[in-house]
Amino acid sequence: MTLCMPAPDAAVIARRAAIAQVLRGLVPPANVITHEDALKAYDSDGLTAYRQPPMIVVLPETTAQVSAVLAYCTREGIKVVPRGAGTGLSGGALPLADGITLGLGKFNRILEIDFPNRCIRTQPGVTNLALTQGVAHAGFYYAPDPSSQIACTIGGNVAENSGGVHCLKYGVTSNNILGLEAVMIDGTVIRIGGKHVDAGGYDLLGIMTGSEGLLAVITEVTVRILPKPTTAKALLLGFPSNETAGACVSAVIAGGIIPAGMEMMDRPAIHAVENFVHAGYPLDVEAILIVELDGPASEVEELIARVEAIARTAGACYCRVSTTEAERLAFWSGRKNAFPAAGRISPDYYCMDGTIPRGALSKVLARMREMETRFGLAVANVFHAGDGNLHPLILYDANKPGELDRAEAFGAEILKLCVEVGGVLTGEHGVGVEKRDLMPVMFNDVDLAQQQHVKCAFDPQGLLNPGKVFPTLHRCAELGRMHVHGGKTAFADLPRF
Amino acid sequence: MTNINIISEAQLAEVVASATQPLNIEGRGTKRGFGRPSLPLPTVSLAALSGVTAYEPAELVLDAKPGTTVADIARLLAAQNQELAFEPPDLGPLLGAAPDAGSIGGAIACNLAGPRRLKAGGARDHLLGFSAVSGRGEIFKAGGRVVKNVTGYDLCKLMAGSFGTLAIMTALSLKVLPAPEKTRTLLLLGLDHAAAWEAMTKALSSGHEVSAAAYVPAGLAAALQEERLGDGLTVTALRLEGTALSVADRMAALRALLGGRTEELHTANSRAFWRRIGDVAPFVGDARAVWRISAPPSGGVTLAQAVESIPGAEIYFDWGGGLAWAAVPDTGDAAAAVIRAAVAAAGGGHATLVRATDATRAAVPPFQPAPPPLAALEARIKNVFDPRGLFNPGRMWA
């Protein structure tokens, strides 16, 4: 499907060579990439349906270099797209034909590990997993654990406010960071928070988290670390229907238990995964739940027993409790390999990311089954069931004409359904370009204008990652004059760029 | 000055859109004394815009209008064995107001959190979504009613801690959680500053899931009204919560880990103890100025020494040493210079003057002044929410 992006500025593109020359004076010359073949490596992020080589890639090594590059871009009116590892699934790091992609890959050092204050100060290009590995010897870890944790960067995690299977109990990125250093588009360096709790003043730490590279470039992050739980055990539960599995999820929460993780897979996902990694999942069930309890040993034992009882009452027809660490990890290996497993049963798959109230789980699954027939495409479902975050994987074949378009239309319909039942468009993957045009399903013009006003407070020229998140671009001055009546702006029919 | 009682969102939008002069914004007015003294302006009161509009225990979400009292919400939740996990403190008595009178809108707008902050997060982490009226007189919403949500900027975070200066919230969706089944507190008696810090750090670095950690010097321990503290010793308190069996086991493990002279507080006694810590009970009813200081936990000893060198000053710590409450004589700058220098020496953070006479709060910036680039950014943010400067002028900054 063709994606509408802001019209490239031909005048900027014409000056490409001269711009690269200037940039080579601002960062080590080898860190400015202009060769066509080399640029190809940056032409998409994890949302590979959309590709666009950047005009130039710049890889600064210090905050001062980031500042110099951004100040230059502001003076010259050049657009900038920040990029971490490029694992994002919503096209947030999709390059612009007339823009510089600013890669943070060289910011790959942990700067300080501070055990007394239980935090790590790190550069943004360090991977999520490396943070945990850096403190594991002392019995600590960094809690948010996206499935992409071996590759994705902490800078990207902050930009997307990423979650993971354990965020049900331990929170997402925004609940686990203490401080940031960031560079504004005009080159100004700001430091927010530090090793203390609550940054003070307006919560800039909070607004930066999840801002998808639209507000400032993150050059340093201070994260909280936690002592590793002494015990972790998981239950593998099988159910005769999605309804009974969904009811079990609600019953566990209603029973006052917040597990470390509570994940669900439906029949197609179970079969895809079992054929791929042989995790030992039951194949004669309609849905499975993996429920993990962690913490002090006696509490884990007690809660495992309670969850088991709740599951039986809810109608579970299969129940296994991990007896060894290897078994627990085997339970998870299936879940963690769900995406590649989908890749093995279908040439392509499209991963969605809506959130719904837990209670709507079985209703939403039933509606999705209807849609499968209507769109002629199958879906395998994996979810962070504990917090209602769905990841339907729509299976399609990009080589068959029209299938990608159908997959996208199907995906949009699923997300609209999420909003309809009281949920939201995206739980952890971000809006990016992918859900940009769906934003009006959840927000009216005034809501969106207020968010764009915030963008203007950071980036009045709209140079940082334009074309993402918001379905229409407004100049900041025009936004200030906008008149709104009953939730509709005077520009309701403004063309989507 | 006139009081404008708000009973509907539409009325509020009208009031703001047609305002010809700035307005003071208040919930139930229990924190009137917090921040810079308010100017003689008409006051918009949200007290009558109140009530819980939805509560779904199995979804862990509660919707309320801003004027609902925190106490009413807590009662409703308790009936389902749930609670606001950030333990919103009741600063009413500290600020000379009645207890249990504060509104949920005010609690969120001031971003206050109690002892469980170090484990469960702050007010900022529990606001899932809201509707509000901006300074343009426009009604807008942000966030949602589910925990996992990254759809658009997280404006909830900006609302928490904005002290009514950005937009006026008209409806809030809050994350609620199951209340712990059991609570017990281990008291270590007679530790000096250094030993107390060592104990808190050890406990919080252990796998025993300590959900609160406080240090109260000998002089203040009596104010906690707990007979087991008695004989003029310092108190280092560590809280354990969870199932009965788990709490008992971890208590044994924690005692073995830390040793020394100990006491235990169970259930109601434990709850009362932490309420007094969170509500700043040691400084209720005296005439001193009160500071709230957030700094890296390891800087606490430095901070304690600096404050204790001020004649007539006292300090105690919550959040494992990361939060300090200090009372100082309300004279001159109320020790602002000494305290803010000590915060810098402790590794950075912020000191907020929570209680003082109007004169002091007008003379000393109650909120930690931000470095120029941040201050400029904050001013721009204020301007994009409230371009006419209508809301709470002078409340946060002159």
Ligand SMILES: Cc1cc2nc3c(=O)[nH]c(=O)nc-3n(C[C@H](O)[C@H](O)[C@H](O)COP(=O)(O)OP(=O)(O)OC[C@H]3O[C@@H](n4cnc5c(N)ncnc54)[C@H](O)[C@@H]3O)c2cc1C
């Ligand atoms: C197989 C797979 C599994 C995944 N599982 C999960 C999961 O479980 N949970 C989850 O939340 N996500 C998951 N993701 C999505 C993705 O990994 C996360 O969004 C991740 O945080 C992106 O990090 P990144 O370094 O790759 O960022 P990128 O993709 O490079 O960038 C993402 C966005 O952040 C911006 N950005 C990056 N770095 C900076 C910076 N330093 N300053 C400012 N802006 C910046 C970019 O402009 C872009 O908008 C998964 C992805 C894949 C491919």
